[in-house]
Amino acid sequence: MVIIAIVVTIAFPLNHWLTLTMLRHQLIEIPVLLFTGVIFGKIIWKPDAKNVSFSVSLIIFFMFSLIFWMLPKSIDLAVLNPLFNKLMNIHIFIAGICAFSIIKDSVFELKVYFTGMISAMLMAVGITLRVFNLLLCSSFSIEQQRETGIYLITIAIIMFIYTTFILMSNIINPEKN
Amino acid sequence: MQRIIFPVTTFVICFLIIFTWTAGFTAFTVFSDTLYKAGSLPREFPDIALINQDSIIFKLSSKKKYKLVNYVYLNCPLVCHKVNNRLEEIYHSIDTTTIPSKLELVTISFDLTYDNIQKLKNYRARFTDDIHGWSFALPFKTSSADFDRYLLDVGIWAKPSNLTGIINHSVYLFLLSPDNQVVDVFDPARDEDAYIISKTLEWTRKV
Numbered sequence: 392m393v394i395i396a397i398v399v400t401i402a403f404p405l406n407h408w409l410t411l412t413m414l415r416h417q418l419i420e421i422p423v424l425l426f427t428g429v430i431f432g433k434i435i436w437k438p439d440a441k442n443v444s445f446s447v448s449l450i451i452f453f454m455f456s457l458i459f460w461m462l463p464k465s466i467d468l469a470v471l472n473p474l475f476n477k478l479m480n481i482h483i484f485i486a487g488i489c490a491f492s493i494i495k496d497s498v499f500e501l502k503v504y505f506t507g508m509i510s511a512m513l514m515a516v517g518i519t520l521r522v523f524n525l526l527l528c529s530s531f532s533i534e535q536q537r538e539t540g541i542y543l544i545t546i547a548i549i550m551f552i553y554t555t556f557i558l559m560s561n562i563i564n565p566e567k568n
Numbered sequence: 569m570q571r572i573i574f575p576v577t578t579f580v581i582c583f584l585i586i587f588t589w590t591a592g593f594t595a596f597t598v599f600s601d602t603l604y605k606a607g608s609l610p611r612e613f614p615d616i617a618l619i620n621q622d623s624i625i626f627k628l629s630s631k632k633k634y635k636l637v638n639y640v641y642l643n644c645p646l647v648c649h650k651v652n653n654r655l656e657e658i659y660h661s662i663d664t665t666t667i668p669s670k671l672e673l674v675t676i677s678f679d680l681t682y683d684n685i686q687k688l689k690n691y692r693a694r695f696t697d698d699i700h701g702w703s704f705a706l707p708f709k710t711s712s713a714d715f716d717r718y719l720l721d722v723g724i725w726a727k728p729s730n731l732t733g734i735i736n737h738s739v740y741l742f743l744l745s746p747d748n749q750v751v752d753v754f755d756p757a758r759d760e761d762a763y764i765i766s767k768t769l770e771w772t773r774k775v
Binding site: 443444445447448451452454455459462463464465467468471525526527528529 | 577598729
């Protein structure tokens with residue numbers, strides 16, 4: 392019930408406020424929807440045997456979701472078109488549910504690959520936003536673009552450290568995973 | 569075999585969606601997407617009546633020479649002036665046998681609310697005196713809705729930002745042939761002046 396309330400709040404009353412700056416759009420709207428999706432996944436997902444084929448498909452879908460909604464064109468249209476924005480909300484929420492399954496059911500190597508890929512992707516997007524001296528998203532300003540870039544780089548570094556940490560702990564203590 | 573069908577199918581579907589959405593990995597922003605949707609080159613340039621800084625009404629199609637056209641608004645805090653300063657350098661880099669007889673520069677304002685003829689005249693006066701082959705213009709008797717449609721047909725994206733009111737817009741330069749076809753599009757954010765000059769001269773030599 393709380394999850395649905397958060398999603399509805401983001402999709403409706405808070406939506407306009409969230410789309411006013413790039414930082415809110417990229418670092419509040421999308422991550423909150425992802426995390427609510429993950430928590431929702433935890434509630435509804437029935438644990439399955441570790442199925443590599445299925446996990447790989449979910450990783451591909453999750454990466455596709457992130458790439459698609461980080462394209463400047465998609466960001467702009469999500470800000471300008473309310474229907475497209477709702478489609479983004481639903482898509483990201485579903486991607487969050489998939490992320491839970493990946494975290495929960497995947498083999499250890501896929502989990503490392505998953506977090507490593509996200510970290511690399513966020514780093515690439517962050518650097519692009521930070522370094523590019525031209526406006527990529529028409530709905531925002533170049534200052535907001537740079538600011539968002541810095542935060543994305545920070546998140547990517549944290550995720551990279553986390554990935555390295557779980558990888559190292561597995562090397563030291565292989566039975567743990 | 570069954571184990572790879574599901575991931576491969578997922579990958580192919582996702583790849584095709586991104587491929588289609590970005591027009592074959594060429595249009596990642598609304599600026600490039602608007603240009604892509606305007607059509608491939610060469611294409612007919614949409615023609616509307618314009619009024620220049622001296623209150624002369626004209627159409628681009630009536631100028632039977634090459635035209636290098638860009639779109640700006642005078643309250644722009646930065647990029648429009650940067651592009652126009654570069655255009656001034658481009659103008660003076662091209663010899664007088666080409667400008668204005670074979671080539672003319674036309675800068676069109678898309679801010680129908682705040683820009684007017686007097687402002688255009690004052691703005692043009694800030695550049696060097698000898699820019700006879702460079703006109704500054706506004707759309708003449710064109711409604712806001714029609715002009716928005718026109719800009720999309722040209723391939724220009726221009727939308728005011730929610731917070732600041734700044735109009736975020738494309739900065740493309742359109743090279744039009746004497747028969748009013750768009751023959752080349754330059755992106756000043758990526759293309760060097762030397763490249764723009766050489767390509768433009770390449771076309772004008774064909775006259």
